[in-house]
Amino acid sequence: MDNEIASPAAEQQSFSLLRLLGLGRKPEMDAAAAAVHAGAGHSPQERHLGEIGRFLGQHGLPVTMVTLKVAWTFLTRADDDLVLALDRRILSGRELTLEWLQDITDRRDISDEATELRELMQRLETSVEEFGKSTREAHGAASEYHNALSGQIGELERVAKASAVISEMAQIGKAMLRRTHEVERQMLRSSAQTRALKRKLDEARRESEEDHLTGLPNRRAFETVFESEYRAAELVSEPLCVVFCDIDHFKRVNDEHGHDAGDRVLRLVAEMLAQVSDDRCHVARHGGEEFVVLMRGQTPAETQARLDKVRSELAGRRLVNRATDTPFGQVTFSAGVAQVFDYSDPRAALQAADAALYRAKLEGRNRILLADAQDGERKLAA
DSSP states (O other): OOOOOOOHHHHHHHHHHHHHTTOOOSSOOOHHHHHHHHTOOOSHHHHHHHHHHHHHHHTTOOOOHHHHHHHHHHHHTOOHHHHHHHHHHHHTTOOOOHHHHHHHHHHHTHHHHHHHHHHHHHHHHHHHHHHHHHHHHHHHHHHHHHHHHHHHHHHHHHSTTOOHHHHHHHHHHHHHHHHHHHHHHHHHHHHHHHHHHHHHHHHHHHHHTBOTTTOSBOHHHHHHHHHHHHHHHHHHTOOEEEEEEEETTHHHHHHHHOHHHHHHHHHHHHHHHHTTOBTTEEEEEEETTEEEEEEESOOHHHHHHHHHHHHHHHHTOOEEETTTTEEEEOOOEEEEEEEGGGBSSHHHHHHHHHHHHHHHHHTTSSOEEEOOGGGSOBOOOO
């Protein structure tokens, strides 16, 4: 754990929280904190504080807003997905690091962020389209007016021995003609700026939905695709399978070969998984060493067989770290497959696929398992 130099105010705040949770290092302890620490308090709040303190102490975690939130969620079981992720990590014997907790809590909010971002982008694009339409219409009107006025001015100038009034009208018309010509040029500039803004919005959308390391869609983009594919498959009663994939022993790759080598392994797995993607199969990086696959029109068994070819091909390769000429050894991944419509909603199906992935890890890794009844609550038969 990184050493940090805290300000006196931060140290005082941290110490106050530690004392309240029964984790203070100083011998003196106020009565309320001592009661909680000793288990003397009987109110739900006191019991929860004591449990949170024990949770943080057991895992060697500092007292921060993130760790307090995680501890509270874990103990009250307020978020099934987060609790499942914590259970998996604890049961596997891996340390609950502050960095990992920060990452997973950030990822828990990504669905809401994706919705907000999509709505913002849609509002912006609608505004740009409306402005572009207005600009095009105004430019067209200005151009038509310019042409009509130009013709009328020409007629006036051709009138023989024009009176002073007509001559003055012709001069006023010329001034108006110059002005409409300037308005037309401004409209052309506005139209070009609108097109440039539209390109920037398209670029921003692509950047916000792309994983920069692998080039695959990111989790935010997957949420959008999952929503649309769910509706499309439901409309025509097609099967829809979701797959969670996780590279086996990826931490060991990073520890033994470095993060640059780990990044190369991530890109390789991404490229191999992308081979199965088409307009009915979508592959995305879900985060860390996890990937997610969405396959429409394929049964779970067909989806399993299709992904198993990729798994087998990867497992059969012998990879070498070119920077050091050191073999990586066998690189494999495990996966869990769930048929989305077997579950009450898409999130429940995701949880079932994740649970099947966890079973695959426990059963020896380098395998793809189908979700079964123990991996999540299925829909009741009609």
